[in-house]
Amino acid sequence: MIGNKTAVLITGGAGFIGTNLCEYFLSKGYFVICLDNFATGFRHNVTPFLNNENFRLIEGDIRNLETCKVAVTDVDYVLHQAALGSVPRSINDPITTNDVNVSGFLNMLSASKEAQVKRFVYAASSSTYGDSESLPKVEDVIGKPLSPYAITKYVNELYADIFNKTYGLETVGLRYFNVFGRKQDPNGAYAAVIPKFVMQLMKHESPIINGDGNFSRDFTYIDNVIQMNELAMLSENPEAINTVYNTAFGDRTTLNDMVTSLKEYLSDFDSEISNIPIIHGPNRVGDIPHSLASIDKAKKLLNYNPKYSFQQGLKEAVKWYWDNLK
Known part of the structure; x- marks a missing residue:
């Protein structure tokens, strides 16, 4: 808690998904802390929040453990979005991708465990399914990764599971499927x-x-992703935590x-x-x-009900x- 408000740390909060999460949780009355090093996020994304008394910006890198420890101070929930995305980027530069996505992730897990945050919700990836040819993709059936990026996101799931079993940290992984929508950057070599x-x-x-x-892809509109983050963060169903979910529309x-x-x-x-x-x-x-997700698990355990189909989201x-x- 910060003041009398529930505090949410959103790492990568100046990025596409992170910015939308910051905006949403501010509108819901939370105290929102954004941690970003602006490697792929943008200052103009968080500028509208800077005058909000319930918003705090920390410019820093998840590869620095001390920065992570400062960021989680008095935080109730962590929504970990910070990562170097893009399969091609990881193929061109696997070292940096691993440093951010694995070492940075481990720093955030460790800091969250020490700060005794209530729950650590993190961005996983549909790339984890790798060379598995089965459709639709079901959470417990994966193949071998096809890129350095996919390896890093799978390692995240393994670390999250160990931190739950070893230290009791509640974790939920959200395997994002081709998220799109407002504020997504159209420029750069690795644009979606x-x-x-x-x-x-x-x-x-x-x-x-x-x-x-x-x-083909299971293109997923940003508002469905926001819904999944909120459900994963707040679910009181014991069966719903310490696991991973497809985060998609299911088409x-x-x-x-x-x-x-x-x-x-x-x-x-x-x-x-x-x-x-x-x-x-x-x-x-x-x-x-x-790529096609089964969303049956999220519907059953989190009461997930995606509001936007691909066509509806694309129009928006x-x-x-x-x-x-x-």
């Missing part, structure tokens, strides 16, 4: 596909799809269909976008062909990008 394609189409540039476009869309929908929704603002051709390039190393995201980035 939806915001990247939106920006290209708004500039009348042709997006390049890796492969023939028939790979899949091919890259070709995704681009078709993008062009359709953007054409409402600029009719010329409907005529922009799509280019196909080579498949990307480390990519899995298909497109409008946000048009209003904010055009």
Whole structure:
């Protein structure tokens, strides 16, 4: 508690998912601490919160244990989002990816254990399913990782499990499936596909799809992810904690269909976008062909009920990008 308010630490709070979580929990009356080193997050994401008396920004790196200890002081819950995302980034630089995603994660777990936080909810990843070909993806059936990034996220799950069994720290892992929505960065070498394609189409540039476009993903709108974080953080069901959950909508869309929908929704603002051709390039190393989550476990144990389908979320995201980035 800080003052008379429940305190939530959001690591990576200036990033895409972290910023949305900060905004949401501030609106719910929590005291929110944001820890970020701005390696991939943005100051402009947290600027609107700086004058809020219930918000505290700590500029620091999870690779520094002392910084982590300061950040968890008087904190009730940790929502750990800080990580170096992107499969290609991890292939290009596995050392830094491991330092942040494994060593940094271990620092946060250790600091949280010492501070006796009530629960540690962390961003896991659908990449953990690796080369498993079974669909839909069920939490207890995984394959071998296909990238350094996937290895780091799986190691996170192993460490979280050990910290629960050894030290009694309550943990919940959320395996995110291709999250998209407002505030997601469209720029940079490792930009996610939806915001990247939106920006290209708004500039009348042709997006390049890796492969023939028939790979499919369980694209998950940000508001569904916020719901899962809140449920995981507050659940009083003993069976619901110290485990991992798919965090998704539970449906899949091919890259070709995704681009078709993008062009359709953007054409409402600029009719010329409907005529922009799509280019196909080579498949990307480390990519899995298909991704589809079973969300039965989250529905059963957390009462998860995702409000936004892919199409509903995409309409919201497109409008946000048009209003904010055009």
